[in-house]
Amino acid sequence: xxxxxLSDLPLLELLQTLASGSGGTLRIQAxxxxxxxxxxxxxVVYAEALGLSGMDALVLxxxxxxxxxxxxxxxxxxxxxxxxxxxxxxxxxxxxxxWKKLTHLPEDWSRTLRQAASRRELExxxxxxxxxxxxxxxxxxxxxxxxxxxxxRARVLDRLLKNQALATLPSVGVGPITLVALPYYGPQSQVAxxxxxxxxxxxxxxxxxxxxxxxxPRGLExxxxxxxxxxxxxxxxLHDRELRKLRAGRGTKLKVMPEVEDGPIKP
Amino acid sequence: xxxxxxxxxLNRYVWGPEMMLVFLAVGLYLTVRTxxxxxxxxxxxxxxxLGAIRERALGAGGEITPFxxxxxxxGATMGQGNLIGVTAAILIGGPGAIFWMWIAGxxxxxxxxxxxxxxxxFRQRYADGSVSGGPMFYLSRGLPKGLxxxxxxxxxxxxxxxxGIGNLTQSSAMAGSLEAAFGVPVGLTGLFxxxxxxxxxxxxxxxxxxxxxxxxxxxxxxFLAAGAYALAMHGAALAGAFAAIFQHAFGAxxxxxxxxxxxxxxxxxxxxxxGIFSNEAGLGSAAIAHAQAQVDxxxxxxxxxxxxxxxxxxxxxxVMALIVLASGVWQEATSAPQAFxxxxxxxxxxxxxxxxxxxxxFTTLVSWGFYGEEAAGFLLGDGIRWPYRITYIVFAFVGAxxxxxxxxxxxxxxxxxxxxxxxxGLVLLGGVVAGLVRGFFRGEPWRPPR
Numbered sequence: 001x002x003x004x005x006l007s008d009l010p011l012l013e014l015l016q017t018l019a020s021g022s023g024g025t026l027r028i029q030a031x032x033x034x035x036x037x038x039x040x041x042x043x044v045v046y047a048e049a050l051g052l053s054g055m056d057a058l059v060l061x062x063x064x065x066x067x068x069x070x071x072x073x074x075x076x077x078x079x080x081x082x083x084x085x086x087x088x089x090x091x092x093x094x095x096x097x098x099w100k101k102l103t104h105l106p107e108d109w110s111r112t113l114r115q116a117a118s119r120r121e122l123e124x125x126x127x128x129x130x131x132x133x134x135x136x137x138x139x140x141x142x143x144x145x146x147x148x149x150x151x152x153r154a155r156v157l158d159r160l161l162k163n164q165a166l167a168t169l170p171s172v173g174v175g176p177i178t179l180v181a182l183p184y185y186g187p188q189s190q191v192a193x194x195x196x197x198x199x200x201x202x203x204x205x206x207x208x209x210x211x212x213x214x215x216x217p218r219g220l221e222x223x224x225x226x227x228x229x230x231x232x233x234x235x236x237x238l239h240d241r242e243l244r245k246l247r248a249g250r251g252t253k254l255k256v257m258p259e260v261e262d263g264p265i266k267p
Numbered sequence: 268x269x270x271x272x273x274x275x276x277l278n279r280y281v282w283g284p285e286m287m288l289v290f291l292a293v294g295l296y297l298t299v300r301t302x303x304x305x306x307x308x309x310x311x312x313x314x315x316x317l318g319a320i321r322e323r324a325l326g327a328g329g330e331i332t333p334f335x336x337x338x339x340x341x342g343a344t345m346g347q348g349n350l351i352g353v354t355a356a357i358l359i360g361g362p363g364a365i366f367w368m369w370i371a372g373x374x375x376x377x378x379x380x381x382x383x384x385x386x387x388x389f390r391q392r393y394a395d396g397s398v399s400g401g402p403m404f405y406l407s408r409g410l411p412k413g414l415x416x417x418x419x420x421x422x423x424x425x426x427x428x429x430x431g432i433g434n435l436t437q438s439s440a441m442a443g444s445l446e447a448a449f450g451v452p453v454g455l456t457g458l459f460x461x462x463x464x465x466x467x468x469x470x471x472x473x474x475x476x477x478x479x480x481x482x483x484x485x486x487x488x489x490f491l492a493a494g495a496y497a498l499a500m501h502g503a504a505l506a507g508a509f510a511a512i513f514q515h516a517f518g519a520x521x522x523x524x525x526x527x528x529x530x531x532x533x534x535x536x537x538x539x540x541x542g543i544f545s546n547e548a549g550l551g552s553a554a555i556a557h558a559q560a561q562v563d564x565x566x567x568x569x570x571x572x573x574x575x576x577x578x579x580x581x582x583x584x585x586v587m588a589l590i591v592l593a594s595g596v597w598q599e600a601t602s603a604p605q606a607f608x609x610x611x612x613x614x615x616x617x618x619x620x621x622x623x624x625x626x627x628x629f630t631t632l633v634s635w636g637f638y639g640e641e642a643a644g645f646l647l648g649d650g651i652r653w654p655y656r657i658t659y660i661v662f663a664f665v666g667a668x669x670x671x672x673x674x675x676x677x678x679x680x681x682x683x684x685x686x687x688x689x690x691x692g693l694v695l696l697g698g699v700v701a702g703l704v705r706g707f708f709r710g711e712p713w714r715p716p717r
Contacts, residue, residue, distance in 0.1 A: 230563075249319065
């Protein structure tokens with residue numbers, strides 16, 4: 001068993017090291033990405049990552065700058081690729097050079113993408129617009145993992161991050177969920193209440209203070225401090241005034257996503 | 268004095284003008300204690316209830332959704348009183364009675380708001396997640412120690428009265444109506460009512476709620492559609508009907524045709540009586556259904572209480588009154604049932620009237636079955652539920668056959684007596700309601716009593 005981290009031994013060098021072996025399976029675990037590469041003698045016979053397979057998966061994994069790996073001698077049970085290792089190494093050398101140029105992509109691909117808060121006008125090409133529209137709320141890895149487009153999307157994403165059309169936030173490990181709006185009344189208005197059980201689940205997963213980003217069906221958004229309250233499962237309580245600002249009311253289904261301020265992620 | 272005379276005397280008091288004044292006074296008191304909730308928060312009330320009808324299947328912390336609870340309650344309140352009762356009010360008090368019915372109904376909104384709010388606040392939660400509530404609970408858990416027996420008294424009255432107001436009267440009215448309109452033998456109607464009611468009641472509150480949330484809105488919409496058609500037939504007389512309500516409101520004005528005129532006292536009594544009794548605000552019965560609602564705060568269910576009175580008295584009763592007034596039958600008819608049928612004077616109208624009446628009374632019978640069972644359960648524990656259900660179903664069958672005037676009269680008095688402990692409790696617990704309203708509108712979470 002060979003183990004290590006891609007930050008010490010990038011995938012390309014790792015594959016060169018493994019080229020001398022008789023066959024086995026390499027498993028990679030990085031933030032937001034899990035992948036597997038299978039060898040049989042000096043051939044690569046299997047590659048899979050985030051639903052991608054074959055060369056697409058290898059291209060994606062080549063872009064990883066951190067992540068644990070483990071290599072074991074059992075060959076893979078399945079086969080979705082048939083390429084001599086030398087040919088794969090030649091192809092991936094060019095790919096790795098491309099990845100190195102994308103300096104604005106974060107190392108942590110589990111970070112969540114957000115459309116930047118500024119209201120300045122953006123001039124986006126068609127492919128930039130496509131990625132921009134698709135990225136909101138997804139992790140970097142999810143945006144990249146499109147068959148046949150991994151590197152192209154990585155370039156576009158890098159540009160969007162460079163010109164600050166998009167920003168990334170540490171992943172809270174919680175995807176957006178739908179909660180039903182319930183108004184409350186009174187003086188305090190910047191607080192969103194969610195059910196105790198849900199709040200505790202989020203708090204345990206996030207491990208620190210967080211707030212809630214709420215999006216109405218009309219696409220209007222607002223962020224709120226969050227507090228727990230009893231007896232409101234499947235609900236989010238927002239002040240009546242704030243609900244109206246979101247053009248929503250009691251019973252409106254809202255997309256709710258916890259988010260943390262940029263900072264260290266809970267290990 | 269024999270039993271019948273005693274009952275007649277009591278009945279005169281509990282349904283008489285003195286008691287009506289008590290109802291109005293309590294409504295006024297609760298209106299003030301709640302900060303005129305039915306006026307000052309009317310926008311919020313509509314947004315929280317009918318405006319949020321899309322979430323009728325959602326709730327938490329109770330047995331059924333707030334919408335279902337309201338439909339169960341509305342199923343009970345909408346009965347003969349909304350149809351024949353309103354017709355009778357016009358025959359006795361003239362068109363002006365409707366004005367006073369509205370005024371009483373508006374005060375009744377605060378009463379029903381308080382009942383529904385207290386029902387949720389003081390409800391009993393069991394280990395299996397089920398809940399029970401209603402006046403018997405808020406009286407026994409909310410009042411000072413020396414008065415807690417009022418809860419038991421209320422439960423006793425409700426458990427017995429259910430056999431009259433909720434059962435014999437309704438079953439008999441349904442059988443009579445279907446026999447007159449379609450020639451259906453009363454025994455057959457009785458059997459049908461008993462079997463269907465047995466099926467629904469056997470499923471407990473969840474099945475009752477599922478039944479009510481389907482049938483009651485359909486019944487309401489069907490009535491309003493039929494009512495709109497009937498009113499369209501008399502479109503030209505509609506403005507006059509409205510005008511008559513206001514012109515006759517202060518009495519002593521001669522009506523054209525048969526009725527010579529109405530004294531103010533008569534108009535007031537007939538109208539206020541309808542405004543109080545048709546929506547059951549003050550009797551406390553609907554609170555038993557509202558207590559089952561899954562809500563995060565009792566005041567939110569209180570809003571549904573207001574809407575219940577709104578739909579019952581300001582919508583259904585008003586449409587029925589306009590049909591009677593616009594058709595002109597109120598000037599010629601000699602009895603309310605006769606006028607009620609005659610008012611639907613379009614082809615097939617009498618069949619529509621019979622079906623509307625049958626549906627209204629059937630939902631009443633089912634909801635009251637639940638009320639009675641909850642009250643009996645409070646008194647004697649859960650073991651009484653099945654024996655109570657079976658007895659109730661037997662009564663539903665035999666009620667259709669008729670001939671239970673004495674029992675019905677006794678139950679009617681017991682029904683009226685239910686208001687006494689309930690109204691007393693509402694006054695004594697007015698401060699609790701006011702506190703809950705204040706807390707709710709400050710955004711504070713609800714803290715149920717231990």
